[in-house]
Amino acid sequence: MEIGYYFILSGLMFCIGLVGVLLRRNAIVLFMCVELMLNAVNLTLAAAARMWAGPDGQVFVFFVIVVAAAEVVVGLAIIVNLYFRRGTLDVDVPQLLRW
């Protein structure tokens, strides 16, 4: 199997996730799309690890997973708070950092 197809697949998945982030306004879905992008990156890293026959790519996948876990824990807590305070999950509504 040519390694390039993994890269292409991962790139497409990344783009899909990115488009999702742009299309959706629901904070949870936004978050899921970010996870999608992270996984696309993971795929690239694993494929690269195989290409170079080195551990670095796999190690980075590991770290991405760790960071994603931390991110989800904090991010979901924020989303829960957001919902309780604003009554909505629309990311366009809380624009406290505007201007």
Next chain:
Amino acid sequence: MEPSTPLWVPVLQTLVVFAYFLLFTALLIWAERRVVGRMQSRIGPNRIGPGGVLQTLIDGVKMFFKEDVTPSMVNNPIYTVAPLVGVIAGFLTVAVIPIGGEVTLFGEEFTLVVADLHVGVLWVLALSSLHVYSTFLAGWASNSPYPLMGGIRSSAQMISYEIAQGLAVASVFVYAGSLRVSDIVAAQAGSGPIAGMPGWYAIPLFPAFVVFVVGMVAEAGRPPFDLAEAEGELVGGFHTEYSGLRFGMFMLAEFMSVVVMSAIVVTLFLGGPSGPTFGLPDAVAWVMPVFWFTLKTAAFVFFFILLRGALPRTRYHRLMDLGWKVLIPVALVWVLVTAAWVLVSEAGGISAATRTWLAVGAGVIVIALLLTGERQTARATDADVDAWDDPDRDDPDRDAKPRAPHDEEVAP
């Protein structure tokens, strides 16, 4: 696939193993009804087959042909998929469990395991973590309050106990030095560090064993940790809205998980299929591992049944307290102890006997911690119940009770 192996060999392996577990599950259901019946001074099913042993089969047939009522408000795709997820996860879990040794049949040699993966132990954990989707999604898709409560409860419960279980398993594969189930089984064969005792990991890794067994009960959603279905509170929990074949799948998955969990604990801690062969001839010697494995698993299944018959359901916050405040710390400490033990062993310099006694001492300390920790947690939670629960909903008598002292200290 290995080029030299004909295709039918793995197919046969798979069939044999799955048939074994299915049979076991059917017998379990029957046995549970009989045993619990005895414990409750009832007789239990005794009409179909000798001693009612075929009752499960008949029930299955009944469910298969029963009208499958799908409530109109359910979220159909998820509602349909949810029971399947549980059954599939249960079946896939057994793939890495060796139920016996090597068998030579028709000139082909094959082992009584579906797939001896390099990461077999993690495979078990991964699939048991997927199992949660079954109850969880079923609860949600039913679009009904009680199932949803059951689903949320079960998801919180399972991801809590998964951690403790994972850590307990971690001490096993740290000790064994391999993630492969067959390696772990092989390492437990023969006698262990203490002469005259089997080399089962339950002995050197006793705290991990205890944590795993407790976590296993919670993970399988069995009494006293069956908060997800909790008939008294949630009608039937996540499967309240299910009926017919789909309900049957949930039942199958639940009871199968009992068997699978028992099989896993036997494999990881009690030597799996290993045991004396009593010098039987090779032609029939392969039966003995299967026999030992079945015996050990049956013992554990019996243990599950006894628990169900003997213990009342725990309260939810005590369940969470036990998981987070007792089991996880104990398991974590035990992973560290095991790692230190392995490091010391590899470095050498300490005799086997000394190491053994050191480990025994560490184990005693950890168990003491476990017990005292449990008691302290119990005290603390009893005092904090009012703060934890919504007092008006869960405890109407709150105002009539004497308040805990710290409530009176609160300044307005």
Next chain:
Amino acid sequence: MTLLAQVAPTAGGTAEVVVFWVFAVIALGSAIAVISLRNVVHGAVMLVLNFLSIGGLFLTLESAFLSVIQVLVYGGAIMVLFLFVIMLLGVDRDDLLQADLRTRVLAIAGGALLAGAVLFAFVGPYTSEASVCGPDAPAPGPGEVACAGLAEAYDEDDGAGARFLGRSLFTTYTYPFELAALLLTVATIGAVILARRRDLEPEDEDLADLDAAAADDLDGDDLDGASGAAAERHVAGDGPGTTERGG
């Protein structure tokens, strides 16, 4: 699955090709489903499916350990958390939360542009014969990139790469590893603090007293009436998610 598990680590075979395409299709389909399904729970389930297929792809990449970790962490923990939050909040429909047409066109055009760039970059040098992984791949020609494959990098009895990864983590990447541990601790503490929900329980004297000072600060943040409405709704809803769906 059985067959897959046994054949997957064998590099370069037709099995790998088949498995790759199966999982690639599932992964792309579920990814598109995630961003297009209106029902958040359906999207989340699709995301689980996507993660599982990524896990399968890891198998074909000779990274079985990563594969299991992927299923364990993403499938078993992260997505459960997502679903948990969705159900806790009772927000499984977001019919009103769609982007306007202009944004959609721009987003899809931008995504397509980036995807095109990716295709443009990888088709060719990385999809040649030489990029078929394995020690016996032909030498790469000009502009081609070779793929070494992990089979020879692993220990004899380490088909999954657990040892391989572990050795790196505890030697070369010790400090990042420790930092990751720290990060998790911090995230845990942060989540606990964020999840206190003190503003919703003014009648709870214990919490109100403990956090009186902090609550004062936070009151200023409440710029509109939405919080009050949310709190009301939360209390009245009792069982989350029960009143939202229309069948």
Next chain:
Amino acid sequence: MIQLAYAAGEANEVIEATSGVIGAAWLVPALPLVGFVVVLLATRTLRDRAAVIAIAASAAAFVVSVAVAIAVLADPASYVRPMPTWIDVGGFTVTFDLLVDQLTAVMLLVVTGVGFLVHLYSVGYMHGDERYPRFFAYLNLFLASMLILVLAGDLLTLFLGWELVGLSSYLLIGFWFEDASNASAAKKAFVTNRVGDVSFMVAMFLAFATFGTLEILELVEDAATLSSTTAFALVLLLMGGAAAKSAQIPLHVWLPDAMAGPTPVSALIHAATMVTAGVYLTVRMSPVLVASLDAMTVIAWIGALTALLAALVAVRQDDIKKILAYSTVSQLGFMFIAVGVGAFREAIFHLVTHAFFKGLLFLAAGSVMHAMANRTDIWRMGGLRKVMPVTFATSLIGWLAISGIPPFAGFFSKDQILTEAYLHGFGGVYVVGLVAAILTAFYMSRWFFLIFLGTPRWPADAHPHESPTTMTTPLIILAVLSAGGGLALNPVHSGPLYQFLAPVSASVEGLGLTPAGPLTEAVLIPVAIVAALVGIATAWAAYLRRDVSQGVVREPVRGPLAELFERKFFVDELYEAVFTRFGRRAAEVMVWFDTRVIDGAVNGAGAASLAVARTTRRTQTGGVRTYVGAMLAGAIVVVAVLMLQVR
């Protein structure tokens, strides 16, 4: 061993002394410094008892000074007492080493002696003041500073003392700072001294650039190698510093105003010690001075003009202390005449006697003011002889001493200065000095007559009385010194002090100076006596012979010239017109520049940032998806650039 360029006598040997009496010389400035710190810290707890500590510190310093002086007298040499290093940068080293020689010994005695007496006097004078302990703390600080100045073996260390002296002077002039005029007098003194300090600093720069060191002994040793131009500049720059500190024209304006401070301060600082720092400096650097005869001539003329003009102003002042202040300026002019004509030892001699009689006169004036409830107009006095016998008697001696009547101290010192001026060929300076001497006798007689003799003219509510013993005792001691000091120290032109100071005073023999005329010393001395008598007689005729009755101003002569003297030659007005107004105008220009240009630039930068921010902040929509979209656009650009580079 270094052979110093002092050729007036046998050259001094330089000895490093770490033990013995000289080794303890560091105690002299250290004791009052400790006293200062202790008194300042213990102000609240000790209250009035603090004075005891301060007086003990000054007394101890005096005792040590006497011991040091005896040691130097017994074994004359230039002693260097090694002390810690202050600055050590590259080749530039400044130490706190002390230089103890004959000049130092004399100065130590004068400073600590008069200082001690003034401390003693202050106990009575300052009694009841609300900041009584602080006054003593400041006195101790001044004493320590002055002693650092005198003992310094390095010009920079000397400058440190010089500045500390200025600081304590500032603090003491403005001691009663509640009165705005006192505060402004203090500021005036401080600012005027800054002008001189700049000159002094430039002198140090020049000295360092020329010699590569600021150590006094090395400067003195190398002085002969100076080129005439450098020497001229260096000497005049040093003189600039000295002129400010010693109130020489044109930097004399601060001293009369400094009389705003308490009278003991005037006696100690503005008559006896601090103002002589300039004289000390020039004498200390005398080998440098003799390198440039032109510069010395300038100094001599500055001194002469100062002596004359200050005396003229003193003639028409009515304030009991102002007269003494201008008299001090005039007498300092005499000292600079001596320095300028190369009579360094005579300058020191006059410095010493002047410290005695001017300290005495100031303390007597303080005593009178004490008695008259701080009234200072001499026309409102008269006839105090009867109510204040001790003050009268001591003032009588002081009056005779400053007027130049033999055998009192002032006669010897002043006469020797004038004689030297004549004999060194400065005829003009001699004539001016003689006129100034006559005027001195005149105005001091006016001062004395109007206060103590004649009929009482004081107001009915004044109840003059004799001062307490703590105040009269210093008066008596100083009176004795004023009476016999000159005769004891240097009765003839080559007396004991003259001999004693020979090794530290540069010789002018090589300059080729010749007497200005045929007169000899035998003629000049009677001339001086006659001049003094003429001044006294004129004053007697003008103020005592006629009856000056109460409440009537009776200046015998009026006219524009008298007006000129009375208004102090309009120097303050001139300075006001030139420097102050110029300064104000410059400040206005600077204010305009600051508010318009600098603030404009700053505000403009701020306004520009605000304008940019106002437009660019529109990009901060607060919407997550906007940011993601921007990132996407950025990613596309980056990928595009990369691909263009690769392909």
